[in-house]
Amino acid sequence: MDHLITTSEFERLVFSSAFLIDPRKILILGQPRCDALYRPRDTGMNILCRILGQGDIVEKRILLYLPTFREYNAGASRRILEEILASEKFRRFVKDENLLFICKPHSHDEGAFQAYNGEHIHILLNDDLRKAGNTIYDFLNAVEILVTDYSSVYFDYLHLNRPIVFHVPDIEEYRERRGFILEPFRDWAPGEISCDVDELIEALTSTLAGPDRWEPERIRLRRPG
Secondary structure, rough: HHHHEEOOOHHHHHHHHHOOOOHHHHEEOOOOHHHHOOHHHHHHHHHHHHHHOOOOOOOEEEEEEEEEOOOOOHHHHHHHHHHHOOOHHHHHHHHHHOOEEEEEEOHHHHHHOOEOOOOOOEEOHHHHHHHHHHOOOHOHHOOEEEEOOOHHHHHHHHHHOOOEEEOOOOHHHHHHHHHOOOOHHHOOOOOEEEEEEEEEEHHHHHHHHHOOOOOOHHHHHHHOO
């Protein structure tokens, strides 16, 4: 590796200490992938419609669930998603709220998932993106709420200053087995936190009703440092 790109002096220090990289090889330039976030929202929505093959999603509120990879438990992400999708209460919630809940599994977990295309729930796989010639960043600016756990994608999503929900039913296992670079987790999670499906519904309900509640924390984490 010749150089690593980061977005701030703070991130340079984190990467240097976490991965034992000479800080002189870490350049503060920003992430090129985030350029797409600043395109018109309609552009992202049109790309998403094309990827999904649906033109009727424009009126829906888009939720994107991006779970991280758990190398210590190959079935963990699938189990968590299955618990969500098995909940009749959750399925009724997304329908009643006219939401489109899209899950894009981590690329290392894709073997445990099958594509699914429903009116209010969609499982999106890398093959769908390859066929369309796009990445998630091409439509991320069409997403109203990001649902994730420990994935660093939420730092990129902060560019949009939109709500984030952290669904972390296995947080203690993750902390014990893999650990966090940034602790305490609550201080670095600018949004509602849920640990089961009922809490997820409550977190999404609260976020839809008050999308600006966590804005001060989002802005705090966006500050360059």
